[in-house]
Every structure is written in C-alpha cells, then in structure tokens.
Amino acid sequence: MGILADLFYPFRRPAQPPARPATGFFTDTTLCIGCKACEVACKQWNQLPSDGFNFTGDSYDNTQALSGTTWRHVVFVEQFPQPQKTESGFAPEALDIEALLAEPPAGRWLMMSDVCKHCGIAPCEIACPTGALIVNEFSNIYVQNDICNGCGYCVAACPFGVIARSPLDGHAHKCTLCYDRQRDDMPPACAKACPTGSIQFGPIDELRVRAHARLEELDARGVSGAYLYGDSPSASYSALNAFFLLIDKPDRYGLPNDPERPQLHLRGDYLRAAFGTLAALAVIAASLMSHVF
Amino acid sequence: MQPRIVTKAPPWHGWVTADLFLLSTASGTFTMAAMVVLLRPWEMDALARAAFLIVFPLMLADLACLILDLGDPARFHHMLRTFKPSSPMSVGVWTISAFSFIAFLAFIAEILDWPQSAIRSIAAAGLVPALVAGAYKGVLFSATAQPGWRRMRWLGGAFAVSSASMGAGLMLALAAGAGQPGAARLFRFIVMWLLVLNALAVRRVMGSTATTGHLSDVGDRRAALRVSLCYTGFIVAGLGVPIVLCAIGGGNSTIDGLTAAIVLGGGLASRQFLVALPHRSAPNRT
Amino acid sequence: MPGLGASFGRGAATTFQRDLANSDCVLIMGSNMAEAHPVGFRWALKARERGARLIHVDPRFTRTSAMADTYVAIRAGSDVAFLGGIINYLLEHDLWFHEYVLHFTNAATVVAEGYVDAEDGGGLFAGFDPSTGRYDRDAGAWGYSIAGGAPEQDPTLRHPRCVFQILRRHFARYTPQTVAEICGCSPADVIRVAELLARNSGRERTSAIVYALGWTQHSTGVQMIRSAAIIQLLLGNIGRPGGGIMAMRGHCSIQGSTDLPTLYDLLPGYLPQPAVVPEQATLASYLQNGRGFSAALNNRAAGFWQEEAFAGYWANLPRFMVSLLKAWYGDSAARENDFGYGWLPKNDGDHSELATFFRMYEGGVRGLFLIGQNPAAGAPNAELNRAALRNLDWLVVRDWFEHESANFWYADPRIDDPKKIRTEVFFLPAASIPEKDGTFTNTERLIQWHEKAVDPPGDCRSDAWFIYHLGKRLKDLYRESALKRDEPIRNLTWNYERDEPERLPDGTLSRIGDEPDIEKVLKEINGRRLSDGAMLESFAELRDDGSTACGAWIYCGVFPREDFNRARSRNPAIVESTYPEWAYAWPANRRVMYNRASADPEGRPWSERKKLIWWDEQQRKWIGNDVPDFEVAKPPSYRPGADARGMDAIAGDAPFIMHPDGRGWLYAPSGVKDGPLPAHYEPRESVTENRLYETQTNPTLREYASEINQLARRVDPDFPIVATTYRLTEHYLSGPMSRFNSWLNELQPEMFVELSPELANERGIEHRGWMVVATPRGEIEARAMVTRRIRPLTIEGRTVHQIGLPIHWGYAGETVGAIANDLTALITDPNVSMHEAKAFSCKVRSGRLARSNLGEPVPAAPRANRSDPIPGTPRWAEPEGRFNSRGLRRRG
Numbered sequence A: 001m002g003i004l005a006d007l008f009y010p011f012r013r014p015a016q017p018p019a020r021p022a023t024g025f026f027t028d029t030t031l032c033i034g035c036k037a038c039e040v041a042c043k044q045w046n047q048l049p050s051d052g053f054n055f056t057g058d059s060y061d062n063t064q065a066l067s068g069t070t071w072r073h074v075v076f077v078e079q080f081p082q083p084q085k086t087e088s089g090f091a092p093e094a095l096d097i098e099a100l101l102a103e104p105p106a107g108r109w110l111m112m113s114d115v116c117k118h119c120g121i122a123p124c125e126i127a128c129p130t131g132a133l134i135v136n137e138f139s140n141i142y143v144q145n146d147i148c149n150g151c152g153y154c155v156a157a158c159p160f161g162v163i164a165r166s167p168l169d170g171h172a173h174k175c176t177l178c179y180d181r182q183r184d185d186m187p188p189a190c191a192k193a194c195p196t197g198s199i200q201f202g203p204i205d206e207l208r209v210r211a212h213a214r215l216e217e218l219d220a221r222g223v224s225g226a227y228l229y230g231d232s233p234s235a236s237y238s239a240l241n242a243f244f245l246l247i248d249k250p251d252r253y254g255l256p257n258d259p260e261r262p263q264l265h266l267r268g269d270y271l272r273a274a275f276g277t278l279a280a281l282a283v284i285a286a287s288l289m290s291h292v293f
Numbered sequence B: 001m002q003p004r005i006v007t008k009a010p011p012w013h014g015w016v017t018a019d020l021f022l023l024s025t026a027s028g029t030f031t032m033a034a035m036v037v038l039l040r041p042w043e044m045d046a047l048a049r050a051a052f053l054i055v056f057p058l059m060l061a062d063l064a065c066l067i068l069d070l071g072d073p074a075r076f077h078h079m080l081r082t083f084k085p086s087s088p089m090s091v092g093v094w095t096i097s098a099f100s101f102i103a104f105l106a107f108i109a110e111i112l113d114w115p116q117s118a119i120r121s122i123a124a125a126g127l128v129p130a131l132v133a134g135a136y137k138g139v140l141f142s143a144t145a146q147p148g149w150r151r152m153r154w155l156g157g158a159f160a161v162s163s164a165s166m167g168a169g170l171m172l173a174l175a176a177g178a179g180q181p182g183a184a185r186l187f188r189f190i191v192m193w194l195l196v197l198n199a200l201a202v203r204r205v206m207g208s209t210a211t212t213g214h215l216s217d218v219g220d221r222r223a224a225l226r227v228s229l230c231y232t233g234f235i236v237a238g239l240g241v242p243i244v245l246c247a248i249g250g251g252n253s254t255i256d257g258l259t260a261a262i263v264l265g266g267g268l269a270s271r272q273f274l275v276a277l278p279h280r281s282a283p284n285r286t
Numbered sequence C: 001m002p003g004l005g006a007s008f009g010r011g012a013a014t015t016f017q018r019d020l021a022n023s024d025c026v027l028i029m030g031s032n033m034a035e036a037h038p039v040g041f042r043w044a045l046k047a048r049e050r051g052a053r054l055i056h057v058d059p060r061f062t063r064t065s066a067m068a069d070t071y072v073a074i075r076a077g078s079d080v081a082f083l084g085g086i087i088n089y090l091l092e093h094d095l096w097f098h099e100y101v102l103h104f105t106n107a108a109t110v111v112a113e114g115y116v117d118a119e120d121g122g123g124l125f126a127g128f129d130p131s132t133g134r135y136d137r138d139a140g141a142w143g144y145s146i147a148g149g150a151p152e153q154d155p156t157l158r159h160p161r162c163v164f165q166i167l168r169r170h171f172a173r174y175t176p177q178t179v180a181e182i183c184g185c186s187p188a189d190v191i192r193v194a195e196l197l198a199r200n201s202g203r204e205r206t207s208a209i210v211y212a213l214g215w216t217q218h219s220t221g222v223q224m225i226r227s228a229a230i231i232q233l234l235l236g237n238i239g240r241p242g243g244g245i246m247a248m249r250g251h252c253s254i255q256g257s258t259d260l261p262t263l264y265d266l267l268p269g270y271l272p273q274p275a276v277v278p279e280q281a282t283l284a285s286y287l288q289n290g291r292g293f294s295a296a297l298n299n300r301a302a303g304f305w306q307e308e309a310f311a312g313y314w315a316n317l318p319r320f321m322v323s324l325l326k327a328w329y330g331d332s333a334a335r336e337n338d339f340g341y342g343w344l345p346k347n348d349g350d351h352s353e354l355a356t357f358f359r360m361y362e363g364g365v366r367g368l369f370l371i372g373q374n375p376a377a378g379a380p381n382a383e384l385n386r387a388a389l390r391n392l393d394w395l396v397v398r399d400w401f402e403h404e405s406a407n408f409w410y411a412d413p414r415i416d417d418p419k420k421i422r423t424e425v426f427f428l429p430a431a432s433i434p435e436k437d438g439t440f441t442n443t444e445r446l447i448q449w450h451e452k453a454v455d456p457p458g459d460c461r462s463d464a465w466f467i468y469h470l471g472k473r474l475k476d477l478y479r480e481s482a483l484k485r486d487e488p489i490r491n492l493t494w495n496y497e498r499d500e501p502e503r504l505p506d507g508t509l510s511r512i513g514d515e516p517d518i519e520k521v522l523k524e525i526n527g528r529r530l531s532d533g534a535m536l537e538s539f540a541e542l543r544d545d546g547s548t549a550c551g552a553w554i555y556c557g558v559f560p561r562e563d564f565n566r567a568r569s570r571n572p573a574i575v576e577s578t579y580p581e582w583a584y585a586w587p588a589n590r591r592v593m594y595n596r597a598s599a600d601p602e603g604r605p606w607s608e609r610k611k612l613i614w615w616d617e618q619q620r621k622w623i624g625n626d627v628p629d630f631e632v633a634k635p636p637s638y639r640p641g642a643d644a645r646g647m648d649a650i651a652g653d654a655p656f657i658m659h660p661d662g663r664g665w666l667y668a669p670s671g672v673k674d675g676p677l678p679a680h681y682e683p684r685e686s687v688t689e690n691r692l693y694e695t696q697t698n699p700t701l702r703e704y705a706s707e708i709n710q711l712a713r714r715v716d717p718d719f720p721i722v723a724t725t726y727r728l729t730e731h732y733l734s735g736p737m738s739r740f741n742s743w744l745n746e747l748q749p750e751m752f753v754e755l756s757p758e759l760a761n762e763r764g765i766e767h768r769g770w771m772v773v774a775t776p777r778g779e780i781e782a783r784a785m786v787t788r789r790i791r792p793l794t795i796e797g798r799t800v801h802q803i804g805l806p807i808h809w810g811y812a813g814e815t816v817g818a819i820a821n822d823l824t825a826l827i828t829d830p831n832v833s834m835h836e837a838k839a840f841s842c843k844v845r846s847g848r849l850a851r852s853n854l855g856e857p858v859p860a861a862p863r864a865n866r867s868d869p870i871p872g873t874p875r876w877a878e879p880e881g882r883f884n885s886r887g888l889r890r891r892g
C-alpha cells in the first residue's frame, strides 16, 4: 500500500495557484554591515542545521559558501593596501583642509549577503529532469522538496554555485525566497531581519526602480564604481530576480563576472551530437555494406 | 588574478563513471549488433546474437548505477514525471527507458529464439534509442555551468563516436574470441576508423577547454598543463595505439583482444577523467 | 554614568538612536556600533545616506569602520588625548558656538580661588591626598567663586579663572602634533575629525557622538565621556535634533538596571543609597546630605550654587524619596517612623561587583545569587573571579545554560579534582525573553514592554518568579518575628499575585500557575495617589507627605491609567524627528533631553532645519515636537530672585535643569572624582610614558594588588604589546547565551586574536595557526587572525603593535576557547569602579601552551529530533529546512 502510494505520489497534478506579481531581492552591498542576521534568520525560520564549526580565517566568513543547509551567506572581502610610512615633518600651516576632508579611506572591507539569484530564466529549473524545480506563482525558483530525487543536475547547471545536494536527505536545497512566508504575505526572514535595509524584498519591478534610484543617489554622494549586477539581462544570461548593487568586480564577491546560461548552446550541442552519431553510423554502415569484407 | 570559480561541482563520482562506461558500451554494442542484423544478417548472426545477450545485462547494471547515484534512490521513478527536451537528462532518461525496454526485448527474443524478422524489427526499433543513449551524455555535460564541461561543444559528438567505437571494440573481442577471422577483420576496420573519428572529436573537445584562453575553467596554468597532458595521453595511448594495432594486427586474436581492451579501458579512463574534471577545477568550494 | 551626569545633569544618553538619522556628522568612538549594536546602527547609516559624515576612531578597523567615511586608528587608551586634541583645535581656531556656549554652559563662570589645574600641577588637580589616593574637591577649591550669593560670571570670558580660560589653558598642550604622537595617528587625522565636527555643527547643523564600552572600560573612562561632553557643549550639540551623546549600553536593559539599579550605591531613580554615616541617620538628614555634597554644606554660601538640595530638579528629592518608601513599605511607612527610612539597608563601603568579588576571593562572602551573569569568563581577571566562586559556601546560578560560572567546579580545565571544591552549586534554569512578560529599558531610556509568547519548557521560570517566591518564603519565615531587625522584611509590600489565571497569547491557560503579575510591578514603579488609588501621570504629582507612592520617580507616567501601559504602545508614527507613541521614554516621555537648548536664549529655534521645541509667546508656553525638558510655562526671560529655591532658581535660559546653575558643565565643579577636567593618563598597563604629564596613570585608580592579580610594571619592557578586548556581532558577552547555539557558533566557531601582518612576521606567527598571549595574570592560546585591519602604530618614533581579543569564549558551550578575561586585570576607576579591559599590555608568541586549557565542548544540540513532527502542525506547514535522511518531507 505504502509502496504503491509512493509510486503514484509524484504523478499527482494538484491545481496550480494563480500567478502573483513577481517578487525578488535587491541586495545593496553598500549597506551591508556583515552582521549575518540574515544567515541566522534564514536558518531559524527554515530550521536548517548548522554546517559545523570550522574556523577558516577567511576574514569573518566561517560558513564559506551557500550550501544545501546555508541559504544565505555573507561574504567578507578585506581590501587593504600595504601601509606606507607616515610622512614626517607635519606643517599645520601648509595643510589643505579641503583636500584633507576629501581624502578617501585607505582600505575597505566589503560585505555582501549572497543568496540564490532566482534567475529570470533559471538553468537549474531548465535542467531539472523531475520537475521538482519550478517557477512558482511569485516567479521564484522553488525546489519541491517532495519531488526532488537528488540527481544533482541542477547543481551542475547553476552558474552561481548556489543549489546543492544535502547529505542529510540527498535532495537539492536552496533559498525558497521564503515561499511559505510570502504565501502568508510576510517578507522573507532575511529581509525582515536585516537591520540596515541591505536586503530589500518586494515586487521585482519596484525593486528595479528603487535600485536605479539608489544608484543615482550613490552617484550624487560621490560613491564611485557602484553598479547593478543582474539587474538586466546580458547577452549570455537572463536578468536575476535577486540582484545586487556592487562596488567592485563581481568575482571579488564570489560572483561570476559573466555568467553564461549553460543551455545557451543546447540546440547546437544536440546537432553536433547528431552529427557525431551520423558520422559514426556512416563509418559502420559503409564498412558493413562494403564488399571488401 | 584569475577569476575565482564559484560553481559547485555536482555530486557525481564513481557511480556516474560506471554508468557512462556501461551505457556507452551497451549502446555501442547494440548499435553494432543491430546494424549487423540489419545490413549483414547472413554472415554474423551468431555474433549479433551474443551481443544482444550481453547488452541487456549491461543495461541492468547501468540502471543500477543510475539509481544508486541518486541522492534519494527510492525516488528514481520521479524522473518519469516529465519530459523536458530542454533537459538532456530528461531526454536521456526517456531514451534509456526505451532503450532498456528494447534491450530487454532483444534479450528475450534471443533466449526464446524468436524469428529472424522479429529480431530485425527489434533491432530497427532500438537503433535510434541506442544511438541517442550513446550520444546524449555529452550534451548533458556540455549544457552545464561546470568549468571544463561547459566549453566542450563537441562532447556530444565525441560521446557518440566513442560509444560506437567501444561497441565495435567489444564486437571485435567477441569475433576474435569466437574465432571468426572474417568478422574480426571487419570489426578491426570499423574500430580503426571510428577511433580516427574519435581522435578528431577529442581534439575538438580538447581545443575548447585546455587552451590558455580558458584557463579559468581549470584553475591555474599547471592544472591546464595537466589537463592537456591527459588529453594527449588519451589520444596517443587510448586512440593512437589501438589504431596502430588495428592496422598491423591482422589475424592475431590476442592483438585483437588487446585492442578491444585498450578501447574499452580508454573509454573508462576518459570518462573518469571527465567526471572528475569539475571537482579538480573548483577550488574547494563545495 | 557620572561622565554624562556631571556634564549635563542626568547620567544617561542625551538623545535616542533614531535621532542619529538627523545628524550631519556622527563620530563613533569607543564603540563598535555596527557590530555591537547593529540595529541601532541603521540610524547612523541612514544619516550617512542622507549625506552626513560618519567617522570611526578605534584601535581596530571593524565593521563599523568599514561603513565610515573616515577612519582613524589610535592606540587603545589614548582617547582623552585624541579628544583633547579636538578641543584644543576648536578653541584655538575659534570654532566653537559662541552664543550657545556663553548662555548654556558654565564657560563664563569663575572658579574659586585656590583651584590648581592639572596643567600646573604636573597632571594632578588641587586637592589630591596621596595617602588616600583621592581628591577632596572642597580642599582643592573645585567649586565656583561666589559673589553676591551667586557664582561669579564674566561674560567677556577674560577672567583668568573663568571656566573658558581654564579650559583653554588646560587643553593648550593637546596640540594635534602632540596628540598624534600619543595616539599613533597623524596630526592630520586629529584636524580632519575636528574640522568635520566643527563644520557640521552650529545653528544649521548638528553632530552626534556615539560611545560604548570602548570608553567606559578604562581607568579614565569617565573622563573620556567628559571630553566628549565638552566637545558637544562647545559645538552646541546638546539638546538639539541630530546632536547629543549617544551612550550605547553593553547589555540589554542595562539602562534599566541602573534606573532601578542593581547597583549597591543607588536607589531607584538615581536616589543615593543611604550610608552608615551620622549625617544620614534620619530621613531628614539624608534628604539634606544624600546626594553627597555634605562638605559643601559647612560653607553654605559657597555651596549654594552647586548644591542640588537647593536649586535644580534635585530639590524634589524629598518627594521622590518619601514616595519610594511608601511604595516599598506601604501602610507601615508613616511620618512617625520616618516612612520606614530606617529599614533601608545602609551602605558601608564599596560593594560594587568587582570589589565584592575581590572580597569573595579573600573569603569574605559566603553565598551568592548569580542571575544572568557569568563572571567566571566575563569579568576582568576571570581566574580571580573563579577563585572567588570556589571560595563560596553556596552559589545559586539562574541562567539558560550551564555556563562557566555554573560548571567551573568540574569543567574548568585548570581544576584537577572537583571534590576539593567546596562550593555547593545550585543551577536553576531560567526562562528566556519570549517566555516571560517584562520590560526592557534600552540605551535611549525607552521602556519597552515585551510579551510572553509561550510557556518556558520544563522547570524554567522567569527571574521575577524566582525573586517573588523567594520573597514570599522569606516573609513567611519572618511572619511571627517581633524582632526589630526583621521589620524590613515583614513590612515590605509584596503583592504581585495575579488576579486571574495567566493566559498565553493564543488564549490557552499557562501551564505555570504562579507567575507573578509583572504589570503590577510596573504599576508600583509608576506610582499611585494613595487617597483614591489612582495611577500617577507625572512625577510632578509626587508629594513628600506620604500621600503618594512611587517605585521610581523617573518612570512615573509609564502607567498613567489602570488600563494603559505606555511601555506597550506600539505606534511607530514619526512626528517630525521623534516617535512619541512608541513605548515610553523617561523622563516624562522626553526623547531628547535638555531640549530647551534647541532654542536660542530667547526661545527661538536656532534654525528652521534644527528646530525641536520653542517658546510660543501667544500660548505662553514651550511647544514643539518633543516633550519640553523644561518647565512648560517658564518664559525665556525668567530670571530667579536672590532667594529662589528649587526649580524657581533655574533661569528661563538655562536648559540643564538638573544642575543647580542650569548650565552644561564644561568644567565639572562636582560629580567627578578624578578631576573637574579630563586629563590624559596612560592606562595602568601602558607601553609608553605619559607624554603630557608627570603623573603616569589616573592617580585615583584602585589596584587590587594580590598574588592572583599582578600588574605589569610601569612601561614594562616584558609586555610591549597593547591589547584590547572586544565583541563580535556573532556572539553575546562571554557567550553564555550564544555559545550554546549552533547557528551562532558556526559563524564564529573559535577564539582568535587579531594582529597585524607585521607583528605576525616579527614573532613567526602564522595566520590560522596557534599563538599564545600572556600578561602578568595568565596565558591563553588562540588562533591567529592576521589581518591588515590591525595596523602597527608609530608612537614616539617607535613601532607599537596592538592586538585584539574577542571576549566570547570559555570552557562551556558547543564551542570552547580561551577566556580573554584571563588576561585582563582587576583595577577600578574611582567613579564607577569600572575595570580597564580595553587597554592593557601583553606579550605574544607563536605556538600553544604546554597544558592547553580550552576545555571540552558540549555536543551540539542533537539533530535527531529534527524528524519529530511538530505538534499541531501539518507536515506541509513544517519549516522547509526540517529535512532529514528519512525523507521526512515527502508528503506535500
């Protein structure tokens, strides 16, 4: 009985909920203070276990990466120049106060709360052979925990190294964008916990408008090098529904500089495979039909 | 500074290597047998027959590997919920299902000694699934974000040729073993030309991954060198040597056996190399 | 907090955190706000986003520095020098706010003849008695010069003894160059910070200063705060939106525990605890002498203007005190028996925490209740504290987990044989915050109610439950006693029984039947009129005739009606710059204290941009966006008559109503025990001589010299490295609440020491490798975190290294690690008996200790129960992450 039920379970097709406005995250790294409240809020809401206690020495980042049991991860990047010998012979009269005040700080410590990008066209979802990964009614990429059988193809497909198979149950897991909370009209736990507004949640159109406004604001304040990552589609990748405001190159934060949709060449790959097949077939057929043998 | 690799290597290890090997061998062998049955039934009936008897057990073993490799093997049938051409794995699952079924039919047919016409129909029906099964894995790998794999535009083609050559290799061994010099000569010829094709395909695959332009995919310069060496090894030892053996080893069944062993062993080794590639490349970020 | 108290009148942050968003410049110093107060830090960030400059001055580059526009690295313990440099720059470059300073501060007041400043005394102020190591402010003539019954004024600021001139001379030697050499920064850094503050202050702009334990935990901590107060008064930033000094408190509700104190020398509402001295034998004499200015009374004329008993708000002391006694002793308190004044315990010495533990160590304490505290890892010289605990007969620990102070007798790795420890330890599990009702009073004096959400598990009970039932049992034991000495217990009002059984938010009955009614406690604190039992709405209603009862006058108004708990208000609506309906801020729901100073002497806002309250001539009262911290109907033009008393003695242009002269004190004639002006002294353990004065260290600091508390010599070459302790966001205090939580432990799993690559190179210490840190008190081993965030400083031409030690580890918990406080010393400052964990000297080497003393971690909470279904929860509604190997989440 039980076995039979298990057998038929995945084939049921319950009615789909009606679509709702697409939602996402806008993570503004210039506001992140690296408090990791998001990491903890995520684990607490979702009751995820800890990943073990490993002192990495990699700045204050001891969880290192997103995993099947870490769905928010705060990246720390220390950027400090070799200190120079302080100039001697201080002459207060010669001091240019204006220049003094405009002097930028000597180093910086970047922090970014990383998360599943909820890609507009999600390679993991496309790759998933069971249909466990779906685009839900909020246009978020969601793993149906009861469907996934742990084939691992999504892991291979994700260009951001987000989704992972947990050794605990053998299934793939990642940020659900707090699907359960959203259905009850609550913001995701991380966005709720973030004290500074670095993580912003909302309808994706609104977020994009807000992000552009923010960019202008930063520009006006003289923050150089700020840009949006994943805000709009590139030649090789779709827009991200969880996008970021960065102030250094993406790979400094552990993001690919030019993400590429793995299925970009799929049709060609199929054709080249067919070509190879036909070539082999031709060799075989020609040999078999030849009268030399 | 090289951009750091951020992708996670998929949790694929030994079971997947075994699956790649078994599936290639099975599909290649079936292809060879089916082609023989369809094109030269008069001559090598017994060989084809032996091949059909081997293919199904190979497929059984392969299915076992496929299932065991899942995170949750009890849910293997969830694969059959959907059919997604966009997912080579989904395509593959359906292909393998069809192919396994036909391999089973062929197996039964040989055991129950079904009429020749039935076997011919089974062979004809199984040819397409067998060919797809032999080739799709390459596409499955190349349509990922993994360092190395994602650049291998010709991997599907390479898999197709490699599967065929492994099948031909097995047939050569069978022919040599069964003391059929005529058939052996034929398969030696096929193996040789398939290997030549194979070398071309590997060259293409290699060209797209091990060049300095794509260093980022395999880590640093040394890793790239290692990868290049591996490729060269495969081409020289795995393909070049058996080609030479085929060319010179006329009539010697030991050499034929050695050839087949190298072809199959090379297939296994190259598949292991392939599976391990992202694990080697991705710097301890799992 | 005498630093703020002496400067402005009340020992609390002058503003609220949200107000930081209104600032044009925020100087964060002695605080790692982003890490220790991340939620409050959002307002500092808001200010930055609105264009304000964020400055962080700190020995380490922290997550706060990462957010700041300007960061200055200084040597730990050199803060007074740095701030002195700013004061010097402001004065020398005439950057101070003239009108504000002239009217609202005591700049023009002339100091008594005979006063000798540290400038002329080699670092000592007049009145120092080397035999006791204390100052006598009367002998030192710290008071004002009195002319015609009032302090002498010189509005021209030219009088050589006027505060302004004293200030100028005092800080003359704090030039940017000198200061930079002390702090290890560049002179340009001092100037940059001073300029930024000055440019962002004045009529149109305001700057705020934020500090925390990074200032208080020094032997000169109070003077660091005083320095900040002087800067803010000079720049005119007190009492104005976006200005002020924000004191970030170290623990949750620590403000509350000084308001209704767990301190030995204060009664609720900052009333002084009576002492065992003849002058305080009766209520009447206490009321005259209580606030500790007894000596001045001998010379009434001179004492008058500093004497709170006469002028300023403290003239109301009798009302506060009598109402407190009525709250505590109820009907038993009557005029005939001094309202039960005799029943109050009288103070007979230093019973501060550190002093008590030292006595305990010496065998002078037999039993201890330890509620929510972990001295075995969290107090300075932790080994001394553990030795003290080992000396007890009995110890009751109430906490969530069995932390270091509860398991020291068997888990401390330095213990060889638990049998030899005679302390009997009782561990009582405590309820956590969501498991009990109560209030937090946060750093901005905001009293916020928190509701109980669920019953605590098992035998866990709230602390209130414990104290309440302890009290009930004690009263039972003494019920029959006729002894006089038992009257304090017998007469205590103790009636917090619930009228109705307790219900949880979901409507079900609580499993625990006998939790006291916390609202009743808050009502008692708020106070009632005894004639009709009506709740009091304001402390103005308090009487000294026994007709009102009030548990803490400053909280009066938090419960103005029987059914209206203002601490529970949750209306976030923002009115201009404040949010008056969110909880309740004492006093009287004022958000910005001394806000009379937001208007000019004539009562007009200094500027439209920075207006807060102002005098409305039509209505003849003060109006605006905050509750005026002033008598509402007192016009700006009001001038007191010669014999005015109490609030009547405060002029209409004197915003600091708690001070007898109504002014902010640039110079503190009283209230600070180590000098009326801040002077830079080196930390007790320093790597350099005091460059400014002959006096090396704070002359009044107290050393608890003993075998177990050894101190380094003056500029000890054996201990050449500066060490400072700090917190990480990921853990809390010494870790009793966080090191039992895997989610926090995985974020910071191991004790480490932060050091610069230069020091690491010099000592052969490897990043992530082990290193040993030693002080005369002890040695610890920890991982090395080599980072450029720590930089070597150049002090007097030589390189001085600093290291940072997080304080979060111990030998209990899921993660264990060395105790930073095994290194710190027990020395205390004279004002608040605060230790000096933020600056001491040490030496380092690579490697490990011969005998590791990290301890054994307790296993992380088992994951087995993850598969247990949650009661009353359908599987599909279970948290997404509750997956396990048995495929729990298979059914949708």
Ligand code: SF4
Pocket (backbone or CB within 6 Å): A116, A117, A118, A119, A122, A123, A124, A125, A141, A157, A158, A159, A160, A161, A162, A163, A174
């Ligand atoms: S980031 Fe990765 S896991 Fe997330 S939606 Fe995109 S492909 Fe999927």
Ligand code: SF4
Pocket (backbone or CB within 6 Å): A031, A032, A033, A034, A035, A036, A037, A038, A039, A074, A111, A112, A113, A190, A193, A194, A195, A196, A197, A198, A199
């Ligand atoms: S909660 Fe917000 S500020 Fe804190 S680490 Fe996460 S994103 Fe950064």
